Amino acid sequence: MTDQSPVQADLPAADTAGGAGEEARAHEMRAPEMQAEAFQAVRQARRSEVAEDYLELIAELIELMGEARPVDIATRLGVRAPTVAKTLDRLARDGLITRARYRSVFLTEEGRQIAEECRRRHEIVVRFLLRLGLDQETAEQDAEGIEHHVSARTLALFAEFAGRD
Amino acid sequence: MTDQSPVQADLPAADTAGGAGEEARAHEMRAPEMQAEAFQAVRQARRSEVAEDYLELIAELIELMGEARPVDIATRLGVRAPTVAKTLDRLARDGLITRARYRSVFLTEEGRQIAEECRRRHEIVVRFLLRLGLDQETAEQDAEGIEHHVSARTLALFAEFAGRD
DNA sequence: GGTAAAACTTAGCTTTGGCTAATTTGCATT
DNA sequence: AATGCAAATTAGCCAAAGCTAAGTTTTACC
Numbered sequence A, B: 001m002t003d004q005s006p007v008q009a010d011l012p013a014a015d016t017a018g019g020a021g022e023e024a025r026a027h028e029m030r031a032p033e034m035q036a037e038a039f040q041a042v043r044q045a046r047r048s049e050v051a052e053d054y055l056e057l058i059a060e061l062i063e064l065m066g067e068a069r070p071v072d073i074a075t076r077l078g079v080r081a082p083t084v085a086k087t088l089d090r091l092a093r094d095g096l097i098t099r100a101r102y103r104s105v106f107l108t109e110e111g112r113q114i115a116e117e118c119r120r121r122h123e124i125v126v127r128f129l130l131r132l133g134l135d136q137e138t139a140e141q142d143a144e145g146i147e148h149h150v151s152a153r154t155l156a157l158f159a160e161f162a163g164r165d
Numbered sequence C: 001g002g003t004a005a006a007a008c009t010t011a012g013c014t015t016t017g018g019c020t021a022a023t024t025t026g027c028a029t030t
Numbered sequence D: 001a002a003t004g005c006a007a008a009t010t011a012g013c014c015a016a017a018g019c020t021a022a023g024t025t026t027t028a029c030c
Helices: A012-017 A021-024 A032-064 A071-075 A080-094 A111-131 A136-149 A152-162 B012-018 B022-026 B032-065 B070-079 B081-093 B111-133 B136-150 B151-163
Strands: A098-099 A105-107 B098-099 B105-108
Touching: A021 B070, A032 A071, A032 A080, A032 A111, A032 A136, A032 B032, A032 B070, A071 A080, A071 B032, A080 A098, A098 B111, A105 A111, A111 A136, A111 A152, A111 B151, A136 B032, A136 B136, A136 B151, A152 B111, A152 B136, B012 B136, B032 B070, B032 B105, B032 B111, B032 B136, B070 B081, B081 B098, B105 B111, B111 B136, B111 B151
Parallel strands: none
Antiparallel strands: A098 A105, B098 B105
16 A cells, blocks of 8 residues: 655755755654544544434433324424334344334334444443533533534543542 | 424324323423424534634644644544545535645635634643543543533533633 | 314435545656 | 656445335225
């Protein structure tokens, strides 16, 4: 691969823009492999974000309302019914939920475990943000986006900071 | 819309699963509109994540290596060259970069501003995580995912906690 | 019990963001 | 100057996640 492929000084932008010491400056960049791994991990996480949102919400609906109906999932996610239908098909295909046509949705054991894990993370992140001084509304809001990108290590620190109770 | 559409007790899952008081329990859920807005905001943020990653990296490459070449972008993002090419086309279409065929990439004024904003956020998040006790490696890693989902309000608290210097 | 509304599904379109394979261009080195 | 290699592009594939419009099924209500 290219790796740290030599970027010489004879390139137009180099002399005009910076003016001095590209090679010396290059030291300040992270190692390309490290950076690539970080981005790959983020993309990995992105791929499960939607599924996690659905599973977490389905669990919540089942627990608090007795069942998870597509119409409620759609309302609470702010998407249209056909979008929900298609996503539920994928979740079923992946063995995370079970469903019968025109009926509400159930979690498989695997789906239940993921949902529980997500809920735990979500709550830690919310409590952490609240403890940091954020208002309830913004905390909930930001947690929804942040929770999918918090490593186990970071989550542990969040939990610790949020308070030992 | 459905809103808080009546979920009656004559549905199969309701009686068997929960057993008691769906309506009372429903109180514990967030308001559907609030929840929907939160998820919509997250989806909104998701749509700019990739663009922000590119712009931030392009700015970094230009500053530290004198220019931003597609091959380096690909290496550091951990994706293939054609993926970069297509994304750069989108960024150019959206007026965030300029480019000539077979040449390296430049930021427009708008792109530059977004990149700068992203970099600022990124650094705050990293410093915050480090201050929290995380190792450099994980901090960089998690920041890459978290930075796109931090509201202005939360960012301010992060900055405060990290300590302004 | 019939009927209308609500819920759900199906069909089909769009964009994004990834990939491989094959081609074209630019540069460096002989 | 020729040639080969690295970089970039193009073409074309795929899946995810959104949408509208139209059709089907269930439920609710009289």
